[in-house]
Amino acid sequence: MYRLAYYDTLTKLPNRAFFEKKVSKMLKEAEESGEKMALLYFDIDDFKNVNEILGHKIGDELLKHIVNIINTFVKPPNFCARLSGDEFVIVLKKIIDKDLIIKDVEDFLMEIKKPWNFEGNEFFITVSMGIAVYPEDGRDLESLYKNVDASVHHVKSRGKDGYEFYDFNMQEKTLKRISMINSLRIAIENKEFTLYYQPQIELQTGKIKGMEALIRWFHPKKGHIPPDQFIPLAEEVGYIRQIDQWVIETACKQKKLWNEKGYNFGKISVNISSKMLVQEDFVGILKNTLNECGLEYSELEIEITETAIIYDLDSVIKIIEQLRGIGVSIALDDFGTGYSSLTYLKKLPINVLKIDREFIQSIINNNEEEFIVKSVIKLAHNLKLQVIAEGVETMEQATFLKEDGCQVGQGYLFSKAVPPEEIEKLFSSGKII
Known part of the structure; x- marks a missing residue:
């Protein structure tokens, strides 16, 4: 019952409920210790087309492929959750330097872009990722999630396939988009x-x-x-x-x-x-x-x-x-x-x-x-x-x-x-x- 409540059955990753519970606790710990955290939210570009055109079977296999890459890069105390569909979030603890985030993100995205071979077919995958850092981009989960979502929309407005750190001006752009x-x-x-x-x-x-x-x-x-x-x-x-x-x-x-x-x-x-x-x-x-x-x-x-x-x-x-x-x-x-x-x-x-x-x-x-x-x-x-x-x-x-x-x-x-x-x-x- 616990696994059904807090874990995704397809990818075996923590689900949204686990994510919200875990991150709320991590934010309290970060506030007490004065450490920084980062939320990396991403989704797969044009994933709907994969499901609609190629079928949900291939869509599910693609999600498993992405999770295999995630598990290679994300190690405790950091963790990743599948929020829904093709939406994932990675939480990085004890952030010291923004440049280190950039290096990890670029290595991760480079691995994602490598051709994926499935049943004799070759697929080229890209993702759009937004990044929000605690505490400057938000001191609670709601603020961080809202701002990381805004940064993803900014990436998509530029043509997808990339990442972007949250910037205050993005909020205005998001409101204009809405x-x-x-x-x-x-x-x-x-x-x-x-x-x-x-x-x-x-x-x-x-x-x-x-x-x-x-x-x-x-x-x-x-x-x-x-x-x-x-x-x-x-x-x-x-x-x-x-x-x-x-x-x-x-x-x-x-x-x-x-x-x-x-x-x-x-x-x-x-x-x-x-x-x-x-x-x-x-x-x-x-x-x-x-x-x-x-x-x-x-x-x-x-x-x-x-x-x-x-x-x-x-x-x-x-x-x-x-x-x-x-x-x-x-x-x-x-x-x-x-x-x-x-x-x-x-x-x-x-x-x-x-x-x-x-x-x-x-x-x-x-x-x-x-x-x-x-x-x-x-x-x-x-x-x-x-x-x-x-x-x-x-x-x-x-x-x-x-x-x-x-x-x-x-x-x-x-x-x-x-x-x-x-x-x-x-x-x-x-x-x-």
Whole structure:
């Protein structure tokens, strides 16, 4: 009964109840002796994806693997507990020097990062760790835990995979994050989002050949909030599927409205997150949406990025094949920014390759960028893919791309992303180059 009450059955580590009881006692001892302590809280980056995609069996084996590493590094009087799921906390007693903590942490994280082999598969694991020191970062367990949690969130906001000591300024950032989450929830309920549209232009004729829908959030008090400030947070807290669904429905309804007005062009393009793409019956959901809006499947293009496919390539390929089977076009966005984009390009059954704006901006004055863009266009053509260049801002860039066989351009030279009524003015003009 004692072990059931105070120990985790999977990892055999002390549980949260033991941790709270033990640390409360350790803090009293530290107060009497004047010694320092440290709490090292960490969780496994993207552990949910392991459970959801690979299954709970592998998830449990990964947790046991992490615990084996912990047991190698953590010796009495220090101890470690599993708080819940993939959340662990290490308690270090008798802290003398912060540099010693850093050395131990970096050695520990280096061991975690070594490839883990399981049933013939190789996995690369990273964790996000926060560190709070008694007494400067808190004199009771509640304060220490709150502050160590804030430092973990700071690591995650930097892209995960690392550690951070608590700093007083983190509390303000944490409060801002909580405020943003609340604002995001209200924005979904009150429909504060809108879609702007950016035309995709056929470089040979200057005519509109497609339209990308881009989400905009105009907060009633804070004004315009850029997507890069709320989309990653929406993905993290689980709101992204609702947002993606709204984007698809709104863009399809707008495309249908433009069709009825006689503004005919190729496809309406929407960006889809990884969580939406791998959602159960995503293809069925998409078909229902298109049918309700009265659009042909061939009028929709789904844009995905490398982050949407990195965790489970085989499943994503099956989903893309289903989408292509019903006529939906697939574009690989931001090509060239990922470390293994060429691998995906070879395996993914996509229709369109979008060259990232970073390569386009310097093609006139940079020989290396020029060579890369020419090579990508040639490679895409050999794979029978359409090429769209993003971030086209000058006529020189457009001319270069057109002469090297890039079919479509998108960028400020033609139009920034604008509301639907502004797009209709472009339709009326017929050509915009």
